[in-house]
Amino acid sequence: MTAAPNIKKIDVKNLHFAYGDNPVIKNVSLELFKGRFYGIIGPNGCGKSTLLDLLVGNLKPAAGQIRINGKSLNSYPRSKLAREIALVPQNFYIRFPFSAREIVTMGRYPYMPRFGAPSAHDKQKVTDAMEVTDTKRFSDRLITELSGGERQRVILARALVQDTPILMLDEATSNLDIKHTLSLLSVVSDLVKTGTLVMAVFQDINLAAAFCDDLIFVRKGQVAAQGPTAKALDAKTIRKVFNVDSKIFFEPYLDRQQIVFKLPNSMNSEFESQEPE
Amino acid sequence: MKKQINHILGRFRQAIVWQLAFLLLLLLAGIVIAATMGYIKVPIWDVVVIMAAKLSGQMQWLSGIKELFAVVVCDVRLPRILTSAIVGGGLAVSGVVFQGILLNPLADPYTLGVSAGAAFGAALAILLNLSLMGTYSIPVFAFLGAVATLGVVLYLAATGNSTGSFGSTNLILAGIIVAAILSAAISLLKYIADEQVAVIIFWLMGSFGSRTWADVAVVSVFSGVGLGICLYFARDLNLLALGQRSAATLGVDTRKVPLILLVSASLIAAAAVAVSGIIGFVGLLVPHMMRGVCGPDNRRLIPVSFLAGAILLLVADTITRAVLPTEIPIGVLTALIGGPFFCYVFRKRQMLRGES
Numbered sequence: 001m002t003a004a005p006n007i008k009k010i011d012v013k014n015l016h017f018a019y020g021d022n023p024v025i026k027n028v029s030l031e032l033f034k035g036r037f038y039g040i041i042g043p044n045g046c047g048k049s050t051l052l053d054l055l056v057g058n059l060k061p062a063a064g065q066i067r068i069n070g071k072s073l074n075s076y077p078r079s080k081l082a083r084e085i086a087l088v089p090q091n092f093y094i095r096f097p098f099s100a101r102e103i104v105t106m107g108r109y110p111y112m113p114r115f116g117a118p119s120a121h122d123k124q125k126v127t128d129a130m131e132v133t134d135t136k137r138f139s140d141r142l143i144t145e146l147s148g149g150e151r152q153r154v155i156l157a158r159a160l161v162q163d164t165p166i167l168m169l170d171e172a173t174s175n176l177d178i179k180h181t182l183s184l185l186s187v188v189s190d191l192v193k194t195g196t197l198v199m200a201v202f203q204d205i206n207l208a209a210a211f212c213d214d215l216i217f218v219r220k221g222q223v224a225a226q227g228p229t230a231k232a233l234d235a236k237t238i239r240k241v242f243n244v245d246s247k248i249f250f251e252p253y254l255d256r257q258q259i260v261f262k263l264p265n266s267m268n269s270e271f272e273s274q275e276p277e
Numbered sequence: 278m279k280k281q282i283n284h285i286l287g288r289f290r291q292a293i294v295w296q297l298a299f300l301l302l303l304l305l306a307g308i309v310i311a312a313t314m315g316y317i318k319v320p321i322w323d324v325v326v327i328m329a330a331k332l333s334g335q336m337q338w339l340s341g342i343k344e345l346f347a348v349v350v351c352d353v354r355l356p357r358i359l360t361s362a363i364v365g366g367g368l369a370v371s372g373v374v375f376q377g378i379l380l381n382p383l384a385d386p387y388t389l390g391v392s393a394g395a396a397f398g399a400a401l402a403i404l405l406n407l408s409l410m411g412t413y414s415i416p417v418f419a420f421l422g423a424v425a426t427l428g429v430v431l432y433l434a435a436t437g438n439s440t441g442s443f444g445s446t447n448l449i450l451a452g453i454i455v456a457a458i459l460s461a462a463i464s465l466l467k468y469i470a471d472e473q474v475a476v477i478i479f480w481l482m483g484s485f486g487s488r489t490w491a492d493v494a495v496v497s498v499f500s501g502v503g504l505g506i507c508l509y510f511a512r513d514l515n516l517l518a519l520g521q522r523s524a525a526t527l528g529v530d531t532r533k534v535p536l537i538l539l540v541s542a543s544l545i546a547a548a549a550v551a552v553s554g555i556i557g558f559v560g561l562l563v564p565h566m567m568r569g570v571c572g573p574d575n576r577r578l579i580p581v582s583f584l585a586g587a588i589l590l591l592v593a594d595t596i597t598r599a600v601l602p603t604e605i606p607i608g609v610l611t612a613l614i615g616g617p618f619f620c621y622v623f624r625k626r627q628m629l630r631g632e633s
Contacts, residue, residue, distance in 0.1 A: 058525045082528035089522050095380050096518050096573035106516055110528045114512060115576075155523075162527070 015064035039212035082110035086162040090171040101139040107161035129157040148175035169200035300584035314599035361594035362587040367500035369586025372560030374542035379445040386546035386560035393459035395550040398422020416551040423547035483554030483608030499548035511575040558615030
């Protein structure tokens with residue numbers, strides 16, 4: 001595949017963050033480029049979601065720097081940041097009976113005047129995004145009546161219409177069946193080809209290996225390994241991060257590397273030391 | 278196909294305009310009709326002429342009308358009617374905002390203890406027989422009590438971490454705790470109060486009796502400014518329904534906006550309570566009902582709820598003032614009518630849910 005020109009979009013240096021006295025992110029440094037698909041992988045509670053929250057500016061780091069397009073994240077007003085980064089969160093539910101289309105239209109708010117109605121361009125964007133995410137069929141149904149998977153796709157559509165050069169997915173496929181998972185990720189891959197930087201938290205390492213250009217392994221708030229998928233994915237790293245044995249192989253059917261796992265035979269003392277905090 | 282969609286959307290946008298126009302007309306009609314009703318019947322045409330004359334300053338129009346009518350309508354009825362309408366509208370808007378921020382359809386303007394604080398302030402003023410500010414000491418104390426309570430609740434609920442935002446569970450819990458303490462304190466005040474206890478109890482039940490233009494001015498300023506602020510942030514309130522994380526990435530300052538909205542909504546409620554005592558159910562019921570009529574989009578819901586709340590409380594107050602043989606405290610009336618109605622709506626919805 002052809003990587004887009006190497007333009008640095010996000011630059012993270014020596015990032016620290018703590019909830020109270022409990023450090024969650026420790027000394028993380030990353031360079032992320034335009035037109036690449038980054039997969040973030042790590043055990044539960046390792047700080048993946050916190051890292052995303054820091055990168056989108058929802059949390060303020062205790063120390064360290066985040067730069068977007070060379071400019072400090074802090075110097076972006078919220079309204080401007082909303083045109084730079086979109087986030088698809090996990091576990092989504094909405095209490096009020098908005099229609100699916102109304103929810104997707106909210107993704108255009110950063111472009112609309114405060115008291116204005118959506119323009120023809122905004123409406124077209126909404127329609128396109130709902131088509132791509134296979135949500136157009138229930139655009140008039142209430143979000144409170146949709147299933148988890150349907151809702152997740154509506155939320156993805158909402159992030160797509162935000163039309164940002166950076167897209168963050170926090171386990172965005174967790175509620176989806178395999179067909180919708182694959183189609184969601186291929187929609188995202190198409191965006192990557194047009195130059196979008198995508199960062200996605202994955203639980204399923206094979207899925208990440210099948211779609212991502214780069215993998216970032218996070219363990220106990222630190223980056224344990226990172227690099228192009230083919231290189232970063234190795235049994236030693238998996239052992240270190242998840243404390244399971246694994247075998248990595250090239251799968252011609254996907255033209256990608258895949259992985260199978262096994263619990264290690266001797267998992268006595270080591271297991272305790274690997275327990276996430 | 279696209280033309281059709283645009284057509285439907287266009288009609289939908291018009292629908293909100295019509296809804297607002299209809300409610301506004303209903304409210305104006307309500308004000309005029311209510312002004313004719315009471316111990317002295319004033320012909321409807323005379324009311325219209327009196328109001329037109331006062332609004333335009335053309336006093337010669339009043340020449341053909343009994344002087345008594347003008348006094349009754351302008352100095353006695355209109356202040357009360359307008360106060361009840363504005364308080365009703367304010368409480369409804371406040372309710373929309375509280376439900377939107379706390380993501381809880383059971384929230385109302387008093388969730389953060391505004392009513393308990395106001396009641397405590399008023400009870401204190403009555404008990405100590407404070408008259409430093411003349412007839413205004415009770416409303417002023419009620420307002421200060423409400424604001425102080427709000428401050429304490431927000432202080433308790435604020436989180437220590439760098440997000441600085443308020444979790445809705447924290448806010449509700451803090452509100453419940455503070456209100457519980459205050460209600461015990463109010464009981465204590467009542468116990469000490471001796472013969473004053475009746476005054477405290479009557480104040481708590483709410484009334485629009487003998488309101489003046491000064492009251493109209495106070496609630497107008499708070500409700501007007503509050504309504505403006507809530508409308509300005511109505512879109513952000515929509516985004517907050519997606520959760521704070523998503524709202525933040527869509528450009529909402531999740532530290533400031535919820536705080537601004539909570540404080541505005543609470544101040545509307547505080548001014549309303551200070552002027553009229555504690556009137557329940559309007560702030561809970563109206564947002565619910567209107568969400569069913571115009572949908573949950575706060576840009577529509579807030580103005581529609583304001584007008585609907587104004588109409589509802591105006592009608593309720595007119596019933597107790599001019600229809601019933603003796604005046605019932607308005608807070609009691611709204612709870613007596615609103616409570617069962619809420620039960621009916623709630624039950625009906627549960628039944629529908631069971632069928633689907």
